[in-house]
Amino acid sequence: MMYALADCNNFYASCERVFDPKLVNKPVIVLSNNDGCVVARSQEAKQVGIQMGQPVFECRDIIRSHAVIVRSSNYALYEDMSRRVVSAILHFIPDVEIYSIDEAFCDLAPMAGRDFDKLCREIRSAVLQWTGIPVSIGIGSTKTLAKIANRVAKRDASTDAVYRFPCDVNESRRVLSETRVEDVWGIGRRWGRRFRQLGVQSALDLAQMPPSIVRSHFNVTAMQTGMELAGVRCHELEAAPAPRRTLVRSRSFGEAVKRWDEMYQAIASHATRAAEKLRLEGGVAGRLSVFIQTNRFRQDQPQHCVSGSCELMPSTNTTPVLVEHASSIGRQLWKPGHAYKKAGVMLSEITFGEMQGALFSSRDDAHDARLMEVLDRINMTMGSGTLHPAATGRHQRTGFMRQEHCSPRYTTRWSELPKVI
DNA sequence: TCTGGGGTCCTAGGACCC
DNA sequence: TCTGGGGTCCTAGGACCC
Secondary structure, three states: OEEEEEOOOHHHHHHHHHHHHHHHHOOEEOOHHHHHHEEEEOHHHHOOOOOOOOOOHHHHHHHHOOOOOOEEEHHHHHHHHHHHHHHHHHEEEEEEEEOEEEEEEEEEEHOOOOHHHHHHHHHHHHHHHHHHOEEEEEOOHHHOOOOOOHHHHOOOHHHHOOOOOOOOOOHHHHHHHOOOHHHHHOOHHHHHHHHOOOOOHHHHHHHHHHHHHOOOOOOOOHHHEEEEOOOOOOOOOOOOOOOOOOEEEEEOOOOOOEHHHHHHHHHHHHHHHHHHHHHHOOOEEEEEEEEEEEEEOOOOOOOOOOOOEEEEEEEEHHHHHHHHHHHHHHHHOOOOOEEEEEEEEEEEEOEEEEOOOOOOOOOOOOHOOOOHHHHHHHHOOOOOOOOOOOOHHHHOOOOOOOOOOOEEEEEEEEOOOOOOO
């Protein structure tokens, strides 16, 4: 049994590069929504000292002095590129788990007898040739070891971006001892600190700690991570994604919101977008929550971070129903005199397939379903947001968002195709 | 001045029941 | 006045991931 983990290098920055060769060999960063934080960095940007997750305003000087190229995030582009990378991998391997927008686990078991190292090099070069995206591939007998191998593939140039976790005991101990415990997949900063207090510094230390001890200090998740490092498989490949349980739509405001009518529009627009997504997936939600938050970095200002929820009986995905509930909850949460920085809507208790009707429903479910179908079809063909509830106002697309450095949606909008001059 | 968005899982503790 | 024990269910909060 063997897993491979294919991980796109600096994915968002690489996507930007595919369509704009000017960016090649230059420091490039991609920003989060609202142009707030750095969420991707090219190799060159890492080298000049820009940190992952760093607020942009903190690295203005580096950006200026090293002529770092800045892009707002363009998820339409990244999601499409991600699909292309996955279909390239599927060309070689049938059992693939899409783990995130830039990572996929592959089950190598059906490839038994083949030279895994050679196979992964073929995959890497095909993905690069067909999509323009460089990937690194780590191979290991558990997912956690494949992750470790992937780190080595990324950091050690001599691996040429493909690395197999060693079978040799001494060699594997060396690799584990060179991985800090907080860098292990599933162990973050907090747990890393606690492990260090217990004398566990490296992945090797964690692998050698008795599972029951790990469990008693942390929980079963940490215990499984330790076991996986020791070669005991705890996580299988999950080729079919588990049905989602929750769906959130939220945004920070470019400028703090102080008026209820603005907040109302934002909440209505989040509810609308959540409902669209839920219908697209064919689910209905049994509970709706709304949250509003002030700016936690401004402790000098009055803080108000609250949430409220209500049961949806019957479960639904009908936009007007969700908008109505969301705004009424929002209204109850709203406290005048605060500068709100973020708002969101969460749908939970999501179910798929047949739904249970309410005994005393006043709504005509069949009528709602037809109405939503027409709405979705129009928005699908004429562009998202063509038809939207009046409550969302004019800002239903961006929700007051700042995006000053956005690249075109090269692959998903005819009008934004790259031009060859 | 400016600080992302969207998920999952686990556990502790309270409510409630018998 | 004295005031049990064990089970389930739910939720909030904390940790992790990308």
